[in-house]
Amino acid sequence: MSTDSAKPAAPSPAEPNCSCAAPGALPDWVPVGSERDPKFACRVMSGVAPDAAQTQLKQPAKRRKLSLDDYTRGVLAADVGILSRAITLVESNHPAHQALAQQLLTRVLPHSGHSIRVGITGVPGAGKSTLIEALGCSLCDQGHRLAVLAVDPSSSVTGGSILGDKTRMENLVRHPLAYIRPSPSGGSLGGVARKSRETMLLCEAAGFDVILVETVGVGQNEVTVRSMVDFFLLLMLAGAGDELQGMKKGVVEIADLLAVNKADGDNIHRANLAAAESNRVLSFLQPATPGWKTRCTTCSAHLPATLTELWRAIEQFVLATRESGAFAARRERQAVEWMHAMIGEELHNRFFRNPRVQQLLPGLEQQVASNQMPAATAAQQLLLCSRTL
Numbered sequence: 457m458s459t460d461s462a463k464p465a466a467p468s469p470a471e472p473n474c475s476c477a478a479p480g481a482l483p484d485w486v487p488v489g490s491e492r493d494p495k496f497a498c499r500v501m502s503g504v505a506p507d508a509a510q511t512q513l514k515q516p517a518k519r520r521k522l523s524l525d526d527y528t529r530g531v532l533a534a535d536v537g538i539l540s541r542a543i544t545l546v547e548s549n550h551p552a553h554q555a556l557a558q559q560l561l562t563r564v565l566p567h568s569g570h571s572i573r574v575g576i577t578g579v580p581g582a583g584k585s586t587l588i589e590a591l592g593c594s595l596c597d598q599g600h601r602l603a604v605l606a607v608d609p610s611s612s613v614t615g616g617s618i619l620g621d622k623t624r625m626e627n628l629v630r631h632p633l634a635y636i637r638p639s640p641s642g643g644s645l646g647g648v649a650r651k652s653r654e655t656m657l658l659c660e661a662a663g664f665d666v667i668l669v670e671t672v673g674v675g676q677n678e679v680t681v682r683s684m685v686d687f688f689l690l691l692m693l694a695g696a697g698d699e700l701q702g703m704k705k706g707v708v709e710i711a712d713l714l715a716v717n718k719a720d721g722d723n724i725h726r727a728n729l730a731a732a733e734s735n736r737v738l739s740f741l742q743p744a745t746p747g748w749k750t751r752c753t754t755c756s757a758h759l760p761a762t763l764t765e766l767w768r769a770i771e772q773f774v775l776a777t778r779e780s781g782a783f784a785a786r787r788e789r790q791a792v793e794w795m796h797a798m799i800g801e802e803l804h805n806r807f808f809r810n811p812r813v814q815q816l817l818p819g820l821e822q823q824v825a826s827n828q829m830p831a832a833t834a835a836q837q838l839l840l841c842s843r844t845l
């Protein structure tokens with residue numbers, strides 16, 4: 457017996473393979489004998505085959521392409537929809553987008569810079585996002601316009617932290633004066649840093665007067681975030697050995713304020729002890745900003761008074777450094793350093809994309825590894841053949 461003959465016949469397209477009632481009939485769950493009962497008013501409707509016009513309607517409408525003028529006007533008018541598209545433009549790696557993005561940045565640059573840029577770092581789980589949510593809501597309630605950015609060079613790989621942060625900032629995300637932008641996926645740290653800096657400028661041009669930048673993930677991004685903000689806050693945890701971790705990584709030296717976080721409930725006493733210990737260590741260190749004494753305090757996202765204190769310290773810092781000139785000097789230095797960093801990265805990329813370099817590199821690497829050629833000679837040869845020298 458052929459197995460095919462045991463199969464049920466395939467339904468024809470005109471004849472659906474189900475026991476549905478015919479159009480106009482009552483549904484089959486209506487009890488027998490109740491056909492005339494007025495409470496069963498529904499009737500089986502005949503299905504409607506989708507036609508081409510309907511299918512077209514369901515397609516999402518294609519967004520209108522924006523001109524440079526549209527972008528500029530929209531960003532300066534604080535149109536959040538256009539701001540988001542402008543940020544997507546600066547995040548794009550497409551050469552045409554990058555050219556347009558640079559034109560846009562040139563136009564909005566004179567309108568940027570009027571904000572306090574605060575970087576927030578700390579080990580994973582230190583409470584950065586929760587603090588940003590609580591502090592951010594309070595700042596927005598006071599009338600500040602707040603942009604929250606994240607810098608995470610690993611986000612293109614993991615993707616997880618972004619999702620976590622968005623759910624942890626659920627009140628802030630709904631606040632009309634707040635704007636939250638997850639980390640761009642830039643591949644390299646340099647790529648992420650460029651995009652975050654340019655995003656920051658766009659947000660400032662759109663009138664955001666406080667920018668909070670959260671460092672996400674692990675690695676060297678504390679230094680990168682420090683190089684793009686005015687004030688750098690290090691969140692620590694009491695009793696986690698975290699104070700020492702921070703010291704080892706040298707993050708303490710680049711911070712303007714340390715705060716032992718989650719200083720609430722049973723943890724208050726331990727947090728105070730940890731803060732006192734950190735203050736003792738800090739007294740031996742050079743401050744990150746000339747004329748400003750870095751100290752350690754305690755805070756908790758659950759205790760609004762501690763967040764008010766935290767913000768007051770930041771305002772005092774801005775006032776003092778504006779007066780001394782350290783604020784403007786740092787921003788000038790950061791802009792120039794940024795230019796140098798971009799030159800370095802571009803040269804690096806051009807060098808390694810050079811076909812002659814790609815051809816010679818493996819062989820020279822081998823010769824250097826086996827001590828047949830000094831590293832400096834190999835480097836010189838490669839640089840000469842790439843005409844970078």
Ligand SMILES: Nc1nc2c(ncn2[C@@H]2O[C@H](COP(=O)(O)OP(=O)(O)OP(=O)(O)O)[C@@H](O)[C@H]2O)c(=O)[nH]1
Pocket residue numbers: 578579580581582583584585586587617621624672673717718719720755756757758
């Ligand atoms: N008791 C207490 N718990 C807190 C406080 N702030 C945050 N937490 C808790 O700590 C955990 C981590 O908080 P997050 O805000 O996600 O920490 P994070 O530093 O942003 O973490 P990553 O983004 O993963 O690096 C969460 O479960 C929070 O509820 C606080 O002030 N007090």
Ligand SMILES: [Mg+2]
Pocket residue numbers: 584585586621670672
């Ligand atoms: Mg976080």
